[in-house]
Amino acid sequence: MALNAARVSGARLSGAILALLVCLPTLAVLAVAISAPGPVKTAFFWDSVAGTGLQLLVGGGGALILGGAAALLVGTCRFPGVGLFSWTLVLPLVAPPYILAYAYSGLGGPGMPVRLEGPLAASLIYALACGPYVYLATRAALVSQSVCALEAARTLGASPLRAVVTVGVPLAWPGLAAGFALAAMEIAADYGAAAHFGAQTITTGVFRAWFAGQNPVGAAQLAALLVVTAGLLLALERRARGARGFAGGSSRWRALNPIALNGLSGWAACGFCALLTVLGAVLPFGYLVDLAVAAGDRIDWAGLVPAAADTLMLGVLGGSVTFTAAGLVALAAARGGRLGQLGLGAASLGYAAPGAVLAVGLLSLYGLLRQAGLVAGLGAGLGLFLLVWAYTARFTAAGAQPVAAGLERVTANMTGAARTLGAGFWARSLRLDVPLAAPSLLAAALIVFSEIVRELPATLILRPFGVETLATRAHALAADEQLAQAAAPALLILAIGVIPIVLLVAGIGRARAGQR
Amino acid sequence: MHRRALIRLFSPAALAMGLILAGCGPARAPAKTGEEQVVRVYSSRHYAADKALYAAFTEATGIKVETTEAGGEELLARLKQEGEASPADLIVTVDAGNLWRLTQEGLLQPHGDAEIDQSVPARFRDPNGMWVGFSKRARVIAYAPARISAAQVASLDDLTAPRLRGKVCARTSSNVYNLSLLASRIERTGPDAALAWARGVAANLRRNPPEGNDTAQLYAVAAGECDVALVNHYYLLRLRASTEARDVAAAAALAMVFPDQAGAGTHINISGAGIARHAKNRDAAVALLRFLVSVRAQGELGALNEEFPIRTDVQPAPALAALGAFREEDVPLTAFGARQAEALALYERAGWR
Numbered sequence: 038m039a040l041n042a043a044r045v046s047g048a049r050l051s052g053a054i055l056a057l058l059v060c061l062p063t064l065a066v067l068a069v070a071i072s073a074p075g076p077v078k079t080a081f082f083w084d085s086v087a088g089t090g091l092q093l094l095v096g097g098g099g100a101l102i103l104g105g106a107a108a109l110l111v112g113t114c115r116f117p118g119v120g121l122f123s124w125t126l127v128l129p130l131v132a133p134p135y136i137l138a139y140a141y142s143g144l145g146g147p148g149m150p151v152r153l154e155g156p157l158a159a160s161l162i163y164a165l166a167c168g169p170y171v172y173l174a175t176r177a178a179l180v181s182q183s184v185c186a187l188e189a190a191r192t193l194g195a196s197p198l199r200a201v202v203t204v205g206v207p208l209a210w211p212g213l214a215a216g217f218a219l220a221a222m223e224i225a226a227d228y229g230a231a232a233h234f235g236a237q238t239i240t241t242g243v244f245r246a247w248f249a250g251q252n253p254v255g256a257a258q259l260a261a262l263l264v265v266t267a268g269l270l271l272a273l274e275r276r277a278r279g280a281r282g283f284a285g286g287s288s289r290w291r292a293l294n295p296i297a298l299n300g301l302s303g304w305a306a307c308g309f310c311a312l313l314t315v316l317g318a319v320l321p322f323g324y325l326v327d328l329a330v331a332a333g334d335r336i337d338w339a340g341l342v343p344a345a346a347d348t349l350m351l352g353v354l355g356g357s358v359t360f361t362a363a364g365l366v367a368l369a370a371a372r373g374g375r376l377g378q379l380g381l382g383a384a385s386l387g388y389a390a391p392g393a394v395l396a397v398g399l400l401s402l403y404g405l406l407r408q409a410g411l412v413a414g415l416g417a418g419l420g421l422f423l424l425v426w427a428y429t430a431r432f433t434a435a436g437a438q439p440v441a442a443g444l445e446r447v448t449a450n451m452t453g454a455a456r457t458l459g460a461g462f463w464a465r466s467l468r469l470d471v472p473l474a475a476p477s478l479l480a481a482a483l484i485v486f487s488e489i490v491r492e493l494p495a496t497l498i499l500r501p502f503g504v505e506t507l508a509t510r511a512h513a514l515a516a517d518e519q520l521a522q523a524a525a526p527a528l529l530i531l532a533i534g535v536i537p538i539v540l541l542v543a544g545i546g547r548a549r550a551g552q553r
Numbered sequence: 554m555h556r557r558a559l560i561r562l563f564s565p566a567a568l569a570m571g572l573i574l575a576g577c578g579p580a581r582a583p584a585k586t587g588e589e590q591v592v593r594v595y596s597s598r599h600y601a602a603d604k605a606l607y608a609a610f611t612e613a614t615g616i617k618v619e620t621t622e623a624g625g626e627e628l629l630a631r632l633k634q635e636g637e638a639s640p641a642d643l644i645v646t647v648d649a650g651n652l653w654r655l656t657q658e659g660l661l662q663p664h665g666d667a668e669i670d671q672s673v674p675a676r677f678r679d680p681n682g683m684w685v686g687f688s689k690r691a692r693v694i695a696y697a698p699a700r701i702s703a704a705q706v707a708s709l710d711d712l713t714a715p716r717l718r719g720k721v722c723a724r725t726s727s728n729v730y731n732l733s734l735l736a737s738r739i740e741r742t743g744p745d746a747a748l749a750w751a752r753g754v755a756a757n758l759r760r761n762p763p764e765g766n767d768t769a770q771l772y773a774v775a776a777g778e779c780d781v782a783l784v785n786h787y788y789l790l791r792l793r794a795s796t797e798a799r800d801v802a803a804a805a806a807l808a809m810v811f812p813d814q815a816g817a818g819t820h821i822n823i824s825g826a827g828i829a830r831h832a833k834n835r836d837a838a839v840a841l842l843r844f845l846v847s848v849r850a851q852g853e854l855g856a857l858n859e860e861f862p863i864r865t866d867v868q869p870a871p872a873l874a875a876l877g878a879f880r881e882e883d884v885p886l887t888a889f890g891a892r893q894a895e896a897l898a899l900y901e902r903a904g905w906r
Contacts, residue, residue, distance in 0.1 A: 080901040142765065148776030154764055235725070235764030237906060248626045249727035249897045251654070331797050397630050404634035414638030498627045502593055502619045502640065513599035513622055518768040518788060521797060 049376055052369020056380030059362055062430040063264055063387045065398035069257035077255035085242040085259070089266070092160055092231065092238055093221050099164025100220040104171030105213050107313055109205050111172075112179035113187060114197065115295040116303040122310035123176075124538060129317035130169035130484070131534025133491040133508075135229025136527050138162045139515060140321035142233055143328070156236035163224045165317040170223065170484070171216030174439050177480045178212025179205075188294060197296045211278045215442040218274035219435060219484075222267050222389040228494070239263055240391050253397075260394040267389030267434075271382050274438075278445070322531060325524045332521035341510065345529055348490055348506040352533070354421075355428035356486040362429050363436025363481055368466055370437075371444040372452075381441060385434035393494035396427050400498070420501035427495040432488045436481040443477020444470055483541040487534050507533070590616040592837035595632065596645040597625040598824055602857035603645070609853070610844045616837045625651040625729070632660045632829070641829040642838035648729045650736065652684040652825045653890020661827035664839050672846040677823055677863050677886070686823035686886075687845040688860035691786045691811060691879070692734050693819065695771055698808045701780045709738075709812045709820075712781065713753025721757040722770040722779035726900035730767075730785060734820050735899060736892035737884045741817060744899060751903035754783075762906035768792070775803035785822075787859035790872050794859075811879035818882040822889070823863065 079085075110116070111123045129137070141162060145153025153161070186208060190200040206213070231238045239259050247256035298306050329336060362384070370381035387395055403423060406412045412419060447470050455465045471478065493508045500509065507526040514523035596603065599622055607618035623631070625646050632639055632655075644655060655661050656679060663682035670678065677686035694706045705711060712721055724731065739747040755761060759779050763770075770782035771792060792804040811819040826845060828838050844850055851862040855870035862869060 080897075081906065142769070146769070146776075147773040147778050154760065232725075233764060235760055235762040235906070237762050245727040245897075248624070249729070249732055249893070251894050393627065397627075400630055400634040404636070407634070407636060407638055414635055414640050416640065494627075497623045498631060500621065502621050509622070517599045517601075518766050518791075519601075520768070 049369055049373035052366055052373050052377050053380045055362055056366050056369070056384040058426075059366065059384040059429055059433045060386055061402065062395045062398040062427060063383075063390055065402050066257050066260050066390060066394055067264065069254060069398070069401065070261035073254045073258070077252060077258055079242055079246045079250075079252070079255045079259060081237060081242065084237050085239045086262075088156065088231075088237040088241075089225055089239045089263075091156060092163060092224050092236065095157065095160035096163025096167065096224050097217060097221040099160065100167035100224075101171050101213065101217045103164055103313060104168035104216060104220070105175055105206075105209070107168070107310055108172045108175035108179065108212070109201050109209060110298075110306045110310065112176050112209070113201055113205050113296055114298050114306060116298040116306040118307050118310065119295075122307075122314065125314040125318060126172050126310060127169050127483075127538050127541070128314065128322075128535070129165050130173070130487050131491070131531045131538065132166065132318075132321065132527075133229070133493070133530075134162050134166040134223075134227050135233070135493070136325075136491070136511070136530065137166050137317075137321050138230035138233040139520070139523070139527070140324045143520070144320060144324050153234075155234060159230050159234040159236040162230045162234070163220075163227070165313075166230075167220035167223055168313070168317065170219040170435075171213060173480045173484065174216030174219065174442060175209045175212035177439055177477045178215075178442055179209050180476045187296070191296060197298055197302065200296060211442045211445055214274045214277040215438045218270045219388070219438055221270050222385075222434065225263050225266050225389045226391050228391055228393075239266075243391055243394060247394075256394070260390050263389045263391070264386050267386045268382065270389070271385055275378075278442070322528075325528050325531075328521045328524035329528055332524065336522055336525040338525065341507065341526055341529060344505045344507050344510045344526065345533065347504050348508070348530070348533060351424070351428075351496070351504075351506060352486050352490040355425045355432075355489040356482070358425050359429045359432050359485045359489070360436050360482050363433045363485065364440055364478065366433060367437040367440035367444060368470060370441055371447070371470070372462065372466075381437055385437060387430040388432065388434035390431070391494060392427065392431055392492060393498060395430050396423075396495040396498040399423050399427050399430070417501040417503075420499055420504075424496065424499040424501075427499055428489050428492065431492070431495065432485050435488055436485040439477045439481040439484065440474060443474035443480075446473050479541050483537045486537050490533050491530050590614075590834070590837055592616055592618055592642045592834050592841050593640050594618060594620045594643045594645055594841070595628045595641040595829070596620050596622050597628055597651065598622075598645055598647055600858050602854060605857055606845065606850050606853060607841075609850070610841055613844070614840060616840065618841065625654075629654060629658065629660070633658060635831075637831045639829060639831050640833065642832040642834045643826055643841055644829055645824070645826040647822075647824045648733055648889065649686070649823050649825065649886035650729060650733050650890040650893045652679070652686075652823075652827065653887055655827060656683045657890070660830050662830045662832070662835075664828050664842055666839050666843055669839075669843050669846055672843075673863055674865060676883075677825075679827075684825045684827035685842060685846060686825040686863050687851070688824045688854055688858070688863055689821050690823075690860055691819050691821055691881075692730060693784060693786045693789070693809045694781055694812050695774055695784050695789050695807050695809045696781045697774050697777070697779075697806055699806065700777075703808065703810050706781050706810055707812065707814070708816055709783075710750065711812075712757060712783065713750060714757075717757045717780060719757065719759050720780040721754060721783070722759055722773045722781070723754065723763060723783040724766060724770060725763050726751075726905040727897065729893075730822065731783075731900070732893050732896045733822050733889040734783075735896035736889045737820055737882060739892050739895060739899065740884050740888035741882070744895065747896075748899045748903055751900055751905055755900075755903045755905035758905065761904070771807060772799075772803055775806040786876070790859040794872065809876075811876075813882070814880055818880040821881045823886065824860070 107126050111119055141153055145151050187204050190204045228240050231241050239262055243256045243259045246252045366381050366384045369377035455469050491508055493512055496506055497509055507530045511523045511526040611617055661683040669685055673685050696706050735747055767784040767788045770784055773779045774782045789809050792800045826842055832838050848867055851864045851867040854860055855862050855873055
């Protein structure tokens with residue numbers, strides 16, 4: 038017993054240390070922010086705050102409603118095309134907001150029948166791009182749930198819609214909350230789509246102050262505001278999740294028996310999912326294909342092969358490290374009491390900070406170490422190390438939040454039973470937590486890999502000589518306003534992103550807990 | 554079985570950690586004589602033309618060129634933190650303001666090459682040899698000849714005319730091209746007149762905050778949403794050179810003027826380069842800089858990228874020559890950097906987002 042107690046506190050401690058490492062770049066940004074005696078004036082401050090509020094409300098709210106509704110339909114109902122939609126609805130995840138914005142600015146540009154511009158155009162992009170976060174987290178939460186309650190509701194005579202709304206929504210609550218928190222943080226940190234459509238946000242303010250105003254402290258203070266926003270969102274999410282104690286459910290597992298939507302309601306569900314698929318994937322991706330075809334022989338496909346290889350390398354390398362960190366931090370949070378919870382929160386803060394800001398925070402840490410004579414120049418090894426660190430600082434939240442939601446499936450009773458049977462911390466994690474949270478682990482791995490494959494600003498700043506990803510390639514062409522040529526690397530980003538989606542969707546169906 | 558699952562799950566991560574730690578050695582040592590020579594470039598220019606020039610340089614000298622591209626401000630942050638450990642040899646960037654910043658931060662060193670100084674007019678290089686311009690771009694007014702005449706937009710001051718209310722398309726004021734434009738105007742006319750101009754244009758903007766890049770402004774004029782746009786000259790030339798239907802249609806609907814030919818002259822900005830303060834391959838970097846301002850490279854740059862050559866003894870490419878000769882605004886380029894923050898503050902006071 039004494040040995041077990043020591044192991045548990047060791048696990049707690051390592052979780053806390055890991056969380057600290059993960060949030061160190063965020064802390065560096067906060068340190069810069071408070072290096073001035075008071076607030077540094079930045080232009081259009083309240084407009085920026087209001088602008089970010091609008092994007093969170095309309096873009097984030099849209100993602101919550103669209104992604105949540107899609108997940109509930111696909112997760113609990115049977116209607117025409119549901120098998121196909123279960124994975125097409127994830128597709129927008131492979132396209133970062135900046136690529137969707139770039140496609141939609143062409144589709145809805147000057148002279149087009151439907152003109153998309155201004156802050157609400159950015160909101161639309163965010164709702165489409167971030168809906169899959171809510172969709173994935175909600176589906177993972179639903180799969181981890183016993184659906185007995187849903188069946189009981191139907192048996193008791195509730196209509197399909199009523200059963201889904203009154204029983205399905207509460208069951209999906211942890212997923213909805215976690216998905217919304219992720220979507221909102223991603224939206225708060227995004228620069229590309231907001232800048233593209235001329236939406237003023239805190240993040241566009243960060244870059245205005247930093248790049249144009251040569252005011253790094255003011256920029257860091259704005260970035261600190263984003264970190265505070267992330268803290269608020271996470272606190273809200275925890276509260277929302279804690280207020281609904283349905284995670285305990287039944288411990289009997291049976292195959293899901295979906296509610297059949299017949300006739301009009303079935304076709305309405307089908308139409309809704311089809312519309313989301315068309316707007317989130319078919320239309321923008323089709324537009325990119327069209328552009329690439331039009332650009333034809335001006336596209337240097339052979340030159341994109343090394344970029345694709347570097348992208349995959351960074352995705353696997355950064356993804357593995359980030360996923361591991363996310364899993365351990367989430368595990369420490371689930372089993373490590375208050376310290377673990379604090380660690381999870383701290384490690385998640387970086388998700389709402391723009392990647393460029395985190396990268397510069399890391400650079401200043403590196404500068405301190407270099408001046409102390411502890412490290413050398415930013416060669417290939419160190420550059421890669423810092424880059425992976427930046428990915429981890431930024432994306433641990435994206436992995437840890439779904440895992441934390443999935444681990445709620447593991448009840449105190451189960452842990453107690455395992456402990457009674459003599460299982461230590463690692464044995465319990467291995468034989469209880471991992472299998473039960475498997476769908477959430479898969480979702481987390483997919484999200485983290487996708488995020489890194491398409492990550493731009495940190496990669497741009499920290500990459501070693503000769504490392505070029507598809508995202509940096511697309512950026513170089515887009516920055517040079519060669520939009521047609523930029524379509525080719527953008528399409529390859531999508532293609533690489535689709536691989537784990539296929540694996541995930543194949544996995545989520547099979548990974549139903551209790552079937553192992 | 555579960556143990557195997559966990560190993561499967563975490564072994565790639567362990568492998569990754571190992572790889573990173575293994576790669577954590579010191580930065581690559583400078584190239585020694587006898588080995589393959591190399592020059593490492595930090596660049597905030599993203600043009601395919603530059604890659605072609607670097608390839609030509611390698612072919613001519615045998616010196617390999619390695620590049621890292623990022624925005625000017627990101628590269629500045631990176632250089633500052635790397636200090637003497639920086640692997641960068643040559644810094645290449647757009648906008649004279651960025652070159653001024655690099656100089657102010659002490660991140661450059663004099664190139665000390667007489668041939669370079671002879672190639673580039675004094676106005677387009679640092680008096681101490683810290684940086685050298687190698688190409689020029691003009692900020693011009695593109696307009697729709699179907700709706701407006703060249704005479705109505707002969708000057709940047711015309712962009713403030715009340716009849717253009719809601720008809721002016723220009724990108725965000727925090728863009729470096731617009732910052733240098735206003736910095737130059739502050740230097741020439743003083744802050745009050747510059748502020749009045751910015752206010753006048755802001756009042757005429759179709760969208761504020763503006764959206765999109767220079768090309769987007771051109772499309773907007775071509776589609777009839779605006780009558781005029783403020784853009785760098787080469788974006789219009791690219792539309793004219795393009796074979797895509799949308800670009801061909803846009804180019805046909807657009808014309809351009811070099812503003813202020815009867816007044817102060819057209820605003821000019823440069824791309825330039827300087828030797829990194831802690832260059833490990835200084836000689837190779839100077840050789841590359843010399844190559845960039847050579848007659849050969851200057852001729853190719855115009856043809857590849859529609860920029861004006863910095864040398865006066867090199868003829869612009871045909872598409873550029875067709876635009877005709879024009880008078881340039883004569884303001885010291887160092888003002889672009891020195892007054893950049895002031896320019897942003899004025900834009901913000903003027904309400905141009």
